[in-house]
Amino acid sequence: MKITLLNPNTSRAMTAKIAAAAREVAGPDVEIAAVCPLDGPAAIESHLDEAFAAVAVIELIRRDQLEGGSDAYVIACFGDPGLDAARELVDVPVIGIAEAAMHVAAISGRSFGIVTTLSRTLGRAQDLLHRYGFDRTCVAAYGSGIPVLDLEDVSGPAFDALAGWCERVVREDGADVVVLGCAGMADLCDRLADRVGVPVVDGVAAAVGLASGMARMRVGTSKRDEYAPPPRETVGV
Structure with a gap:
């Protein structure tokens, strides 16, 4: 496969x-x-x-x-x-990965919170929560202020800052599970789960x-209607 x-x-x-x-x-x-x-x-x-x-x-x-x-x-x-x-x-x-993380988190606990990169991306996260039906399951979403490229090597104060946001969403908002809101956080999952004490879900995994x-x-993408092949080939894309 x-x-x-x-x-x-x-x-x-x-x-x-x-x-x-x-x-x-x-x-x-x-x-x-x-x-x-x-x-x-x-x-x-x-x-x-x-x-x-x-x-x-x-x-x-x-x-x-x-x-x-x-x-x-x-x-x-x-x-x-x-x-x-x-x-x-x-x-x-x-x-x-957002779709996958939210579904797995909703199975792992009754509620989850999201910790992502910059606060300007939270609007998109809210849009996806609504689309995937998790408006009520997600109790909070926070931007850590850490840019995406800074996640290539997260240690020391940067890791502590990210862990602090994860702890906040559990302690103050009552989340059963933490969802990491960036693919660049994929290698931090286990360390953060040990620190926070609840499941931490990485969307890549x-x-x-x-x-x-x-x-x-053998369950693929349905071709019945909306996801059928486009009626015309798009030139230049």
Whole structure:
């Protein structure tokens, strides 16, 4: 089985980190391929960045399809950019890490809180909570103030600051579970869970688990109506 992780920013260091986190939870028969675009934003931290990210997701899937395709795709960005368009392109599972993390967190506890990067991304997180039906399950969402690229090496004061936000969402807001709101936090999950004392969910690991499970179940993307192939080929994308 081959699962391709689509990192829509251009950071190769973060792509490698995401791939390593995915391989820790993938089964022995699962090949993890992680790709990122050559051009575009180095980090997805605004609506403009996300527009570029959605195009990158589409281009990366099309490139992979020309090379034989994959059994599932994971969009490794917490805004889940390009998710619906990607599902139009293939009949295999396509999973966004925010979608996966929220579902796993809702199974792990009665409530969860989100700790992400910059506060300006919280609006997108709220949009996704509404879309996925977790408005009432999520008790709080906080921006840590840590930029995405600073997550490439989190230690010392930066880790303590992130852990402090996780502790706050548990202690003050009563969350049973913490959801990490950035793919760049994937390698911090176990350390934060030990510090906070509740389950901490990384969307990359959650999405890989769901994607591999769906592929084994032979449950892909429905082509009945909305996610049917686009009626026209889009030139230049």
